[in-house]
Amino acid sequence: MAVIVVRDLVRRFNDLVAVDGVTFDVEEGEIFGFLGPNGAGKSTTIKMLCTLLKPSGGSITLAGFDVVRQPDAVRRAIGLVFQDNSLDDRLTAEENLLFHGLLYGLPRATIRGRMDEVLAMVNLDDRRRDIVHTFSGGMRRRLEIARGLLHHPRVLFLDEPTVGLDPQTRSAIWQHIHRLRQEKNITIFMTTHYMDEAENCDRIAIIDHGRIQALDTPDNLKRGLGGDVITMMTVDDSRLQQEIAARYGVRAVKDEEGLRLQVGDGATFIPRVAADFGGQINSISLRRPTLDDVFLSLTGRAIREEKLSAADLMRLNRRHGRRH
Amino acid sequence: MQPALRAIYTIWYREFIRFIRERSRIVGMIGQPLLYLLIVGQGISAAMGFRGVPANVPVNYVQFMYPGILGMSVLFTSIFSGVSIIWDREFGFLKEVLVAPVPRWATALGKALGGSTVALIQAAIMLLLAPFIKVPLTPLIILQLLGILFLISLSLTFFGIAIASRMETMEGFQMIMNFLVMPLFFLSGAIFPMTNLPSWMAFFMKIDPLTYGVDALRRIIYADADPRVVEFLVHYSLGFDLAVIALMALVLGILGSWSFSRQE
Structure with missing residues (x-):
């Protein structure tokens, strides 16, 4: 059964169309990912799903409730972990959870029981009486996830849940997310612009310029590309790019890895290109397509080319600064 | 508990x-x-x-x-409490409250009550201090004073909330202090009497609502004093002041809740 139903969703900001006719369903118990570069419309969509922003057009039904007409029913059914910190860092971990429970109308006795449950889940039970101010970025994020779960939502929204976190913390948070889904059959809707993170999702919608470019499981998306990806370190990227296009009719893309191109059968292509352009190539490697390659073939750009935006940098700095 | 009540209580408790x-x-x-x-x-008083x-x-x-000075302490504390919503927005907590299944006006009211509680403690x-400057107070006077101060403080916290709902960052805060809060204070008759003033200034004092707050405070504090003192200090009837x-309180309460509910 679909727990989120989105039809022809549109959001305009003056002349800018941030979300341009998006339609999809999310099934109960699924980990569903929105993957795209900054500014693709991910955050705008998640805000509309969470009742924080009114759609300019289209409809959203969440857990059977209409997001525009029954916002309070929707709010009770969802938990949210924002991209930016939304804890009160002058309060203790317990107090942050208590206030959340009170706002969602849970009796105090219930709150106490669930506090133990969610704090244990994110391994923060030993820090429950500490002021959040003293927590690291990863601990804060875990506490926010704990808080988002306190009222037992049917859908948990994670907006860039691991941005700015170190790799260990990221993988720890993912472990929590998988366990949650297993134990509670909770639906998880997340946005990310990390490719490796998107691999954790059951299904991914690739979004760019406010539209869904593709929607499938990570494996199907990659399989859909077919063939292999070849990357080459060359003497002169631009020159070889043109010569490869002229000789084989294959479009190569320049990125920080060097020249990247997609071919049907890599094992036979490599000897050919080595024989034809041997003098210009320093190294060649062959790999299976990744989600990044999928994104590239859909949009003509690589996500990882995207530099951090000013807002991202500020966010990272702020998080980092407050760790001390 | 009703959603509105629990929002009021929770936000007040947090403050x-x-x-x-x-x-x-x-x-401070x-x-x-x-x-x-x-x-x-x-x-x-020593110099002049x-x-x-x-x-x-x-x-x-x-x-x-x-x-x-009683009025002043309530003025500063209340406006500051209301404007602190900007910090809540800056450091994220506001979002958590805005997506909770509770009405926004109740959140604003909880914030205003929290600010008033703090101002009343102050x-x-x-x-x-009253005994030290030879101002005799009785329990009844104290009760009346706290009642008036509560109303003033509630309105001013709502005023702060209204301002904060329109301000993006803390950068405008100094402007608000200099061009709004300080004039409200100076023109309230708190530190100089309303007598023998240039007419433009008397006009501004009359349209400063705090003037009537300070007037009411003086009326209550000096109710039992020499009638000549009362006549000199107090300009309006208690009924008018109230x-x-x-x-x-009503106007700023509506303005504050409305501005707070409108923000995205």
Whole structure:
């Protein structure tokens, strides 16, 4: 059964169309990912799903409730972990959870029981009486996830849940997310612009310029590309790019890895290109397509080319600064 | 519990806990009015006496100023509490409240009640000073004072919320202090009497709603004093003062809740 139903969703900001006719369903118990570069419309969509922003057009039904007409029913059914910190860092971990429970109308006795449950889940039970101010970025994020779960939502929204976190913390948070889904059959809707993170999702919608470019499981998306990806370190990227296009009719893309191109059968292509352009190539490697390659073939750009935006940098700095 | 009630309670409770935890804020908010009363008050009366007062009226400048300083401490604390929503937005907590299944107006009211509670605690501490400057207070007077101060404080916190709902960052805060809060304070009759002033200034004092708050405070504090003192200090009837304060509370309460509910 679909727990989120989105039809022809549109959001305009003056002349800018941030979300341009998006339609999809999310099934109960699924980990569903929105993957795209900054500014693709991910955050705008998640805000509309969470009742924080009114759609300019289209409809959203969440857990059977209409997001525009029954916002309070929707709010009770969802938990949210924002991209930016939304804890009160002058309060203790317990107090942050208590206030959340009170706002969602849970009796105090219930709150106490669930506090133990969610704090244990994110391994923060030993820090429950500490002021959040003293927590690291990863601990804060875990506490926010704990808080988002306190009222037992049917859908948990994670907006860039691991941005700015170190790799260990990221993988720890993912472990929590998988366990949650297993134990509670909770639906998880997340946005990310990390490719490796998107691999954790059951299904991914690739979004760019406010539209869904593709929607499938990570494996199907990659399989859909077919063939292999070849990357080459060359003497002169631009020159070889043109010569490869002229000789084989294959479009190569320049990125920080060097020249990247997609071919049907890599094992036979490599000897050919080595024989034809041997003098210009320093190294060649062959790999299976990744989600990044999928994104590239859909949009003509690589996500990882995207530099951090000013807002991202500020966010990272702020998080980092407050760790001390 | 009803969603509105639990929002009011939760937000109020958070304000209260944060207040208790921030010792420096407590020291600051008691220190500032003390500074005005002891240094500005004593300094001005030492340098200039209290020349506005007729010779036969037995009141000194510090006694004149005391009710005004009570009003001032409530003014600063309340506006500051309301405007602190900007910090909540900056550091994220506001989002958590905005997506909770509770009405926004109730959140604003909880915030206003929290700000008023803090302001009243501060005022209660200031009342402890009354015996030292020879202002006799009775339990009834104290109760009436706290009632008036509560109304003033509620309106001003709502005012702060209304301002904060329109401000993106803290950068405008200094502007608000200089061009709004300080004039409200100076023109309220807190530190100089409304007599013998240029007419433009008398006009501004009359349209400053705080004037009526300070007037009511003086009326209550000096209710049992020499009639000449009352006649000199108080300009309006208590009923009129109360009507103005109640109207201000209503208008600012609606403005504050409305502005807060409108923000995205």
